[in-house]
Amino acid sequence: MAAFLPQDNNEKSLWVDTAIAPPCCEILRDSLQTDVLVIGAGFTGLSSALHLAEQGVSVVLLEAASIGYGGSGRNAGLVNAGLWKNPEEVSKQLGVEAAGRLNQALRDSPALVFDLVRRFAMQCEAKACGTVHMAHSKAGGSYLEDRCRQLQDLGAGVELIDGARSRAVSGSAEYRYGGILDPNAGTIQPLGYVRELARAACSQGVSLFQQSALKAIKRRDDRWLATTEFGQVSADQVIIATNAYADANSLDVRESTVPVYIFQCATPPLPGHLAASIIPQREGLWDTDTLLTSSRIDADGRLVMSYPGHLPAGQRALRQAWATRKRNRLFPELRGIPWEYYWSGRVGVTTGKILRVQLLAPGLYAPAGFNGRGIGTGSVMGKHLAQTIVSGDRGDFPFPIEALYPEKWRRSRAAYYDYGTLALQFFDKRW
Numbered sequence: 347m348a349a350f351l352p353q354d355n356n357e358k359s360l361w362v363d364t365a366i367a368p369p370c371c372e373i374l375r376d377s378l379q380t381d382v383l384v385i386g387a388g389f390t391g392l393s394s395a396l397h398l399a400e401q402g403v404s405v406v407l408l409e410a411a412s413i414g415y416g417g418s419g420r421n422a423g424l425v426n427a428g429l430w431k432n433p434e435e436v437s438k439q440l441g442v443e444a445a446g447r448l449n450q451a452l453r454d455s456p457a458l459v460f461d462l463v464r465r466f467a468m469q470c471e472a473k474a475c476g477t478v479h480m481a482h483s484k485a486g487g488s489y490l491e492d493r494c495r496q497l498q499d500l501g502a503g504v505e506l507i508d509g510a511r512s513r514a515v516s517g518s519a520e521y522r523y524g525g526i527l528d529p530n531a532g533t534i535q536p537l538g539y540v541r542e543l544a545r546a547a548c549s550q551g552v553s554l555f556q557q558s559a560l561k562a563i564k565r566r567d568d569r570w571l572a573t574t575e576f577g578q579v580s581a582d583q584v585i586i587a588t589n590a591y592a593d594a595n596s597l598d599v600r601e602s603t604v605p606v607y608i609f610q611c612a613t614p615p616l617p618g619h620l621a622a623s624i625i626p627q628r629e630g631l632w633d634t635d636t637l638l639t640s641s642r643i644d645a646d647g648r649l650v651m652s653y654p655g656h657l658p659a660g661q662r663a664l665r666q667a668w669a670t671r672k673r674n675r676l677f678p679e680l681r682g683i684p685w686e687y688y689w690s691g692r693v694g695v696t697t698g699k700i701l702r703v704q705l706l707a708p709g710l711y712a713p714a715g716f717n718g719r720g721i722g723t724g725s726v727m728g729k730h731l732a733q734t735i736v737s738g739d740r741g742d743f744p745f746p747i748e749a750l751y752p753e754k755w756r757r758s759r760a761a762y763y764d765y766g767t768l769a770l771q772f773f774d775k776r777w
């Protein structure tokens with residue numbers, strides 16, 4: 347089988363080099379019957395499949411490329427709780443009751459991830475070492491004070507830290523305006539986690555096929571009949587978990603989010619004294635800057651940072667130069683150390699920045715729009731979708747369910763984000 351790795355042309359992903367090997371999966375060349383068909387082998391599809399199979403439901407999962415090919419194998423690996431959006435805004439948008447259910451489900455999402463890691467003895471560098479939302483300026487500090495109060499009102503176990511502590515946590519004099527520490531969150535090797543989810547799902551009886559893209563799906567004899575290039579699957583219910591990597595055959599799911607790119611760079615393993623002074627307790631960090639940056643250290647002592655933007659040949663030099671300037675300003679002791687890895691991926695953004703589950707037809711679910719926060723979200727989404735499918739009761743389902751909601755002007759908005767971040771990086775003289 348040709349390899350479909352979760353990195354774009356001429357990119358070199360750290361996660362591809364350091365993840366455990368994936369479980370062996372074939373191409374679908376058969377005609378199968380199942381209770382539930384899942385499309386897409388990312389966190390959402392695999393968590394759905396695993397939780398369904400654990401409850402005795404038969405599941406076939408079809409992946410177009412390889413396990414973790416989408417956002418799940420490319421992300422920064424910060425296992426965060428909740429949404430980007432502040433809880434009070436979520437309440438305004440969804441109403442107090444629906445927002446309460448959603449916020450609570452996502453508040454507990456890191457616990458589910460670390461519990462799955464323990465239960466299935468997953469090898470994926472998982473560490474419940476906390477994450478910190480860092481203020482990059484005084485205004486960022488005031489924003490975080492308000493956000494922290496709102497999170498605490500929800501019962502989240504987060505804590506506001508002051509400037510001295512944010513400097514000590516990060517090992518950077520630039521992060522001197524405080525932050526929000528979530529001690530229950532942490533970091534993970536994302537491609538390792540998604541491959542381990544696949545292994546766990548297969549161990550519970552899920553039939554998983556790679557390079558077996560859904561080509562078409564239609565109703566036949568009160569069931570869904572899905573076809574791939576060489577096979578077909580008949581199922582009672584279907585979860586289309588293709589999210590921001592939905593292709594043209596994913597029943598218009600692609601139209602439901604605006605694709606926005608993020609790129610990452612990683613250094614070689616840092617020499618001992620630098621590895622000890624930068625993020626010494628290994629929390630995952632991200633900041634309040636418009637050009638949001640995250641920083642973490644991997645299991646081998648590499649600094650891994652993420653930034654807004656894409657890495658096509660024409661943009662790469664400019665984006666990387668800015669990334670290096672920002673890194674060197676945050677951690678001046680790294681001047682002269684090259685990047686060893688760089689890769690990118692896309693996230694699915696929605697108007698209002700809240701995820702949704704689209705009910706495309708009875709028994710056809712399509713969760714999408716995680717807006718860049720999907721490790722905990724996809725894991726929890728899968729668990730709740732499984733419960734809802736097994737019980738047949740959507741009463742307690744914590745996520746908004748809607749008909750397909752195509753985003754307007756998605757290509758223009760994607761271009762606006764892409765060229766907007768490029769221009770900001772070009773003109774940004776702060777770093």
Ligand SMILES: Cc1cc2nc3c(=O)[nH]c(=O)nc-3n(C[C@H](O)[C@H](O)[C@H](O)COP(=O)(O)OP(=O)(O)OC[C@H]3O[C@@H](n4cnc5c(N)ncnc54)[C@H](O)[C@@H]3O)c2cc1C
Nearest residue numbers: 386388389390410416417418421422423424560691720721
């Ligand atoms: C660079 C980057 C950094 C990020 N950082 C973080 C972070 O630190 N923390 C965090 O929580 N989240 C982060 N995210 C977001 C997170 O990675 C995503 O929200 C999450 O991976 C979405 O998972 P998913 O399973 O829903 O979709 P995906 O992982 O995208 O999986 C969808 C799968 O569907 C498959 N597919 C598409 N079409 C078909 C078809 N027709 N037939 C069969 N299969 C198909 C694709 O090949 C893909 O494998 C980041 C994302 C990126 C890109």
